Amino acid sequence: MQAVRFIKQAARPAAKVLRPVAVSRAFSSSAATFTRSPVLEFSEEEELFKETVAKFAQEVVLPKSRAMDEAEQMDPEVVQGLFDTGLMGIETPEEYGGAGASFTSAIIAVEELAKVDASTAVLNDVHSTLVNTLVRTYGSDAIKEKYLPKLATKCVGSFCLSESSSGSDAFALKTRAEDKGDHWLINGSKMWITNAGEAEVFLIFANVDPSKGYKGITCFIADKDMGVQIAKKEKKLGIRASSTCVLSFDDLQIPKENVLGEVGTGYKIAINCLNEGRIGIASQMIGIAQGAFDRATDYAFKDRKQFGKYIGEFQGMQFQIAQAAIQIEAARLMVYNTARMKEAGQPFVTQAAMCKYYASEVANQVAGKAVEWMGGVGFTREEPLEKFMRDAKIGQIYEGTSNIQLQTIAKDIMKSKS
Amino acid sequence: MSSKLRIMVPVKRAIDFAVKPRVNSAKTGVETAGVKFSINPFDDIAVEEAVKIKEAKKGAVESIHVVSAGSSKAQEVLRQSLAKGCDTSTLIDVGDASVEPLTVAKMLAKLAEEDKSNLIILGKQAIDDDSNHTGQMLAGLLNWPQVTAASKVDINESTGEVTVEHEVDGGFETVSASLPMIITTDLRLNTPRYATLPNIMKAKKKPLKTVKPADLGVDIAGRLETVSVSEPPPRPAGIKVNSVDELIAKLKERGAL
Known part of the structure; x- marks a missing residue:
């Protein structure tokens, strides 16, 4: 126990952005009350x-x-x-x-x-x-x-924020909401709306007063039968079964009380939940990486023989597989540590950006490698590998592009230096 | 039937069916370190059957009591069973000791008496040691009728008569008996459900009692001694023949023809 404590303490991160999991679970002096548990230990x-x-x-x-x-x-x-x-x-x-x-x-x-x-x-x-x-x-x-x-x-449910001219710059959105006394009247359109094809409940971000800029943005909740129209369904490279649609609101009437939070606080609401959402997308990315890894390593160690032995027995393959395993483990630790930070009520914005950025990189690298490990079979649609590879790409794009994540992280570092 | 059904379902935490068991280095048993454990699949089927009876016979089932003898880790399989619809649970905490079927049967018999159980449904065997003993020994100790390897169970709750179809060599046999009785389950009896998330959370509030073997008046010391455990001998490689004539010659050479 002594040795373990020493190693763990020595490995304690010095950088300000990488805080320990929870203050209350700090190291104790006796082995009997040593309560800190590994990040990947679940209840x-x-x-x-x-x-x-x-x-x-x-x-x-x-x-x-x-x-x-x-x-x-x-x-x-x-x-x-x-x-x-x-x-x-x-x-x-x-x-x-x-x-x-x-x-x-x-x-x-x-x-x-x-x-x-x-x-x-x-x-x-x-x-x-x-x-x-x-x-x-x-x-x-x-x-x-x-x-x-x-x-x-x-x-x-579906979350409707992005528009054709406001993606990364989300709060430049143009959809308008007018106060009509007993109801709101919404006009405008949304783009890249995930789940819109299946959804019956829509959270719509619209500006009640463009003169106030982003402080006019408000979050409304609407039922599909209030008149939400799907204008077009996108055809995509990956996550093709997931619907991504263009929505149009043409004098959409929403009851007065269907506002989430206060009028004019939509931008705050969106920022908060998108930070949390990044942890979810990061988790999707480690799932993709693991799924691709599991199938391809089964193939390498159990199915495919060349030159008289399993292809996983070649050192060149083994080292690539080991590298991928390390990447997945590192990304998973980041994802679940960030989730626990969020649960503990600690600031996690930077960590969410880091884990989403890294997990999407890992998913793309590992899924790409996994296709290679399986050779021609991996390239066919008989196997799920090509799909994992296509599905991974969106991780670098939605819920904040990789560049936006890097910017968030860099801002935090700059703040610590000023 | 005068009284309601009080079903007991004994379950065991065993090495997961998907794990390839390996003999440990001391040759005393299979390696358990770092190995995935789950509820014994036959016991999962027993849990499912009990819950199905409860759902189908509205009001006829007073309670389903799930019981496991094992270390504190066996709580996992109890919680899982509670999440699937059992009502109460008991852990017979035997620590890390390996308990023999007769010992388990004695403890279960005592609990069944205390709990006034009148139907016990359990797996026909556990996939770790494949003993296929506990249900039968329990029937002997309680002096109750038993049907092993059930593939269909039909309860007439008003008469207390239970009709069970079970698999025998060459087909099915249908037998019936009156409660109280013991049924051991076979694979084809049903397909166990998932524990849904809301039910997993609700299971946290269901009772989980822990008792010691001594509380049941049972000494868990083993009567059997394991001398040695070994892997099955590897199958020797076959040979390839080029023609039917050669095949026949080889078979004759080995005295197979």
Whole structure:
């Protein structure tokens, strides 16, 4: 125990941005009260839940994954299965029909789903870490009562922020909301809206007073039948089963009370939940990396022989495989450490940017290598490897591009020097 | 039937079915360090059957009591079973000791008496030691009727008569008996459900009692001694023949024809 403590203390990070997991779990002087646990140690219910999601992914999602990708469409059975298994209301309190589980549970779900199908994972991620979180955190009691139970049991949610001229510069958005006394009137359009094809609940960011700039941005909650129109569905390189749509709002009437948080605080709300959402996307990326790695290493060590031995027995292969394993482990540690920081109520913005940046790099590198390890077979659509590789690319683009993540990290470093 | 069903489901935490077991270096058993453990698959089927009976026979089942003898780690399989629909649970904490089927059966018999169980459903065997003893020994100790390797269970809750189909060489046999009774499960009985997330969280609030073997008046000291555990001998490589004639000649040479 003494030796372990010494090593751990010596390895304690010096940089300001890498804080220990939780102050309350500080090192103690006696072995008997040594309570700090490894970052990847989950609670009993988290472990059980991880098993449930893994089983659901293998038995329900995997058999549909290729067909959903080819059809560029989610299978309704998969979406229904997500609801039935409780994956669409992970953090939603029990009184609203959810499980009342931890944020880490939501992250676990995304990783386990992404090991099998990244489109299913992002549907779940956007629904859990953006839509549910916003409604839970900022909704009035009436909104929570109306929307949380149906988001947990039957309605997919969608988060509508980006527009054709406002992507990274999100708060330059042009969609307008006019106060009409007893209702809001929304006009404008949105682009790159994940889940829009399946969604029945939409969180729409619109400006109530463009003269106030970003301080006019407000978050509204709308039902599809209020008149949300899908103008176009994008055809994409990866996560093809996940719907990404252009939406148009043409005199969309929203009840006066359907505002999340205060009027004019939409930008704050969006920033907060996007920071959290990055941890979810990072988790999706480690899932992709692990899924590709697992299949390709099975192939290398159990299936494919050349020159009289398994290709995994060649040192050139072994070293590449070992490198990939290190990258995945490092990314996973970052992801779950950031999730625990968020749960502990600590600042995690920089860490979220770091883990999202790094995990998406790792997913792209590992999935790319995994295709190579499997050679011609990896390049065909018989195997899921080419899909993992295509699905990984979006990780460097959505919920803040890699450049935006780097900028966030650099800003934090600059602040510490000023 | 005068009283309601009180079902007991004994479960075991065993090495996961997907793990390839390896003999430990001391040759005393299989390697358990760093190996994934899960609920014994036959026991999972027993849990599912009990929950299905409870769901199908509304009001006829008073409680499902899931029990495991093992270390504190066996709590995982108890929680999982509670999440799938069992009502109460008991851990018989035997520490890291390996307990023999007869010992387990004695402890279960005592618990069944205390709990006034009238139906015990358990796996026909655990996939770690494949003993296939506990259910039968338990039936002997309690002097209850038993049906092993059930593939279909039908309970008439008003008469207390239970009809069970079980697999025998060459087909199925249907037998019936009256409660109280013991049923051991086979693979084809049902397909276990997932523990959904809301139910996993709710299971945290369900009772999990811990008892010691001494509380049940059972001495867990073993009666059997494991002399040695070894891997099956590796299969020798086969040979290739070029023609049917050569095949016949080789078979004759080995006395197979």
